[in-house]
Amino acid sequence: MEKKITIQELLFNRGLKKEDKIVLLRHKDNRKTKIIRGVAYNESLYDIYRDNPKLFLEYQAEQAEDKFKGVEYIVSFLGEEGTKSRFLGVYRIVETITNDSFSPFYYKMIEVKGFKYLKERVIIDWGKGTLSWCQGIHNEKEIIEITPGFADAFPGYPNVILKFNRLKEIINEGYPEWKRMLSAVNCIYAILDNKTGKIYVGSTYNRQGIWGRWEVYVKTNGHGNNVSLKEMVESDPKYADNFIFSILHILPINISAEEAIKEEELFKKKLGAISFGFCNN
Structure with a gap:
């Protein structure tokens, strides 16, 4: 041995x-x-x-x-x-x-x-x-x-709290451990606007997992094609520097869109993301 x-x-x-x-x-x-x-x-x-x-x-x-x-x-x-x-x-x-x-x-x-x-x-x-x-x-x-x-260190799903600049670094550099872990599951996630205190709650439900969805945020300079976030980012290209991404709840990689959105709605209600955040529905 x-x-x-x-x-x-x-x-x-x-x-x-x-x-x-x-x-x-x-x-x-x-x-x-x-x-x-x-x-x-x-x-x-x-x-x-x-x-x-x-x-x-x-x-x-x-x-x-x-x-x-x-x-x-x-x-x-x-x-x-x-x-x-x-x-x-x-x-x-x-x-x-x-x-x-x-x-x-x-x-x-x-x-x-x-x-x-x-x-x-x-x-x-x-x-x-x-x-x-x-x-x-x-x-x-x-x-x-x-x-x-x-x-390259992945801190565990509950400890993922990323400023947008850090998320860009992870995605653009393709850190292997992060990519492996974030591609293995889907989730309910939050985006906190550190400037206003408002929050956006979303969900991922694809075969590329969290990585696949968050990669879209990086490619779109932070808004991920969300209407409310897009307005702010387009008016100020550096506005996404205020965003902090976190994982609220882990979902299976094979979850359906219907199941994920149902979980997402629950977290929106818990966090008041519709009344006081960026969620429009």
Whole structure:
């Protein structure tokens, strides 16, 4: 039987020592609201990391308990589907601050050099103990995949919340994992106008799945041939930059148009998309 390659092997080959005090962290926070340095954020950890990496590191640095007592190095991962975890980097703790204005424990960290070309690319299997988000270095984690980079990571259907510019990037670049997952199912989806707060609710019901429908939005500069959205986009070609796409409910790939539209109508009623949104019927 061929020996598996572990993250430990990679870390030690890149300069960390077995005698160093190291912990592995898997960040997977499903809370709707996250308080970071006293400010509330409703974005997913995925979006926080992609849009504001410094804020993500502040999130990592704050702890309610002295979780990193005696620890020298933190190896950080972002939890993805199932037990998959994406390597984000290695950080050295340089100072522990207790009872600052925002948290009982705040750990000042600096990123360790030497892992640039592995960062965001290496995927490990965290194993069954996903609730155990902080583990010692002795817990071996198998490397199961090397990806082109973080841009190709699919966060799971419930966590798909995409600004239009990000959706364009995914569709135009044809990120394989995104295309595979979005082509496998249909859905009820929402488009939020971040400028007005209005919402559009739609459904997909084709053999190309979500990917096939959302590709139309990209090709039409954001309106997808929807009458209300089209008026705004045609009056201001950059207006779709205000749009945020999300998945509300998954539907089978073989669902009929009639069944999908019936589900769509239910979500329109729940969200008031006809009375207060962009839906005309």
